[in-house]
Amino acid sequence: MREALTVRTAPAALHEALGLAPGAVIAFVGAGGKTTTAWRLLHELGGPDAPAVWTTTTHIVEPVLPEGIGLLLSEAPSPELLRALFRRLPRWVLGARRMEALAEPPNGPYPAHPWKIQGPPPEHLDRLILRMPEASWLIEADGARRMVLKWPADHEPALPAEVDAVAVVASLEAIGRPIGAVTHRSALALAHLGGHPEDPVTPEWLAALVSHPQGGQKGIPSGARRLLILTRERTFDPEAFERVCAALPQAVFERVVALVGGDPVALVGPAAPRVAGIVLAAGEGRRFGSPKALADWHGRPLVRHVTTLARRAGLDPLIVVVGAQAEAVRQALQGLPVQIVDNPNWQEGMSRSIRAGLQALPPSVEAFILLQVDQPLVRPRWLNRLIEIHRAAGRPMVVGMLEGEPRPPALFARPLFPALMTLQGEQGGRALVRAFPEAAAMVPVPDPSWVMDIDTPEAYRETIRNL
DSSP, rough: OOOOOOOEEEESSSHHTTOOTTTEEEEEEEEESHHHHHHHHHHHHOTTTBBBBEEEEEEEEEEOOOOOOOOOOOOOOOOOOOHHHHTSSSEEEESSEEEOOOSEEEEEEEEEEEEEEOOOHHHHHHHHHHHHHTEEEEEEOOOTTOOSEEEOOOOOOOOOOOSSEEEEEEGGGBBBHHHHHHHEHHHHHHHHHHHOSSBOOHHHHHHHHHSSSSTTTTTTTOOOOEEEEESSSSSOOHHHHOOOOOOTTTTSSSSEEEETTTOOOOOOOOOOEEEEEEEEEEOOOTTTTOOOOGSSSEEEEEHHHHHHHHTTTTTEEEEEBBBBBHHHHHHHHHSSSOEEEOOTTGGHHHHHHHHHHTTTOTTEEEEEEETTTTTTTTOOOOOOHHHHHHHOOOSSEEEETTTTTTEEEEEEEEGGGHHHHHHHHTTOHHHHHHGGGGOOOOOEEEEEEOOOOOHHHHHHHHHHHHO
16 A cells, blocks of 8 residues: 555646656556557657657557658668658657558547558667667557557567656546456456456556556566556546555555546655756866767767766756866757756866765755766666665665676765765765765666766777667
């Protein structure tokens, strides 16, 4: 059961209700509103400086495109092609190819053609997401045959590894109706959850379905944010919404959002205090030959790329500490909702940048993640994993370990802020790991590239070639 369940009015903007920012990578699974949700987010998140792509790893009905949205059908589109298209339009539907005509006319949230399009495979989307973090990616990852609840098959969901968040969708319209009549693959659901096809769906049964490891939780990557969307077509049922929320296991979902006709109406969570981000971008790049913050990463300054990754993890506020060539770094971040902090003493080492970032944190921040600007392959879900471990273990420091050594990024909670303020010269997070080992949760890094830093132009060029 959830503790101290508090239902509050949701923001009118769907992306705000879900806690998403431009550049989000979110997949949708389940039934009863995936397409409606993705279609609305395509309109909300897509803009001139932040394009959005709606696609699928299975198939979706091809929309009749309104003004301002394009369709690209390509088996293997390149980042260069997509960037050229983004200069023409900020919102795109991406598919691999058209499929056969539908047996029945489409019935959905938008005017549609009587056929479906098949999406690119998850591994191709992963490559595009890595190369194009400036775009929002909205990915339908399974089908439901127009049912309002769903149990996944053995091969489902088809989730890209690079998703930052997964939204499990289920319809409250199912409550009170026979399980067998409203649940896609109801036999599998009943085998895991119990019951009979003629039994009515209860809020508790629905909560068990969306929270089961082989049901709604199946295949979600470690560290990805888990969101639950509960839909109705016309009227809000607050009692049903609250009963489902109360029946969910603690901390399975970061937040639960109720939608009526696609509009957010109610929200549960998040109750946890904020976790901020501090990006260190003040160095002159002595070994690199120039400030790494300004190095070109697939057409964008590296500092903008790393800051975008931190935003996708939901770090708030996000502080970037600048020093060498501060004005050029400021220009590289233009338009992003970040706080830029000057470190006039950047030549005195990393510790002065950490101190400058700490002094800019508001009192409401529980903890922050310290990021270095020369780690272009850090994953938002790894940052979220550090936060998860901090909250589960209660340790004031969480650090990734690779080959027995601590590696940034690392999380530091407020009890360690005074110790961080005493660091000197080039001391950083490793100094605190050595000084307070009992305070640290050591987490094995799943992939060495996630914590790889780049010190030389040769290493930089090799990293770009291998991506």
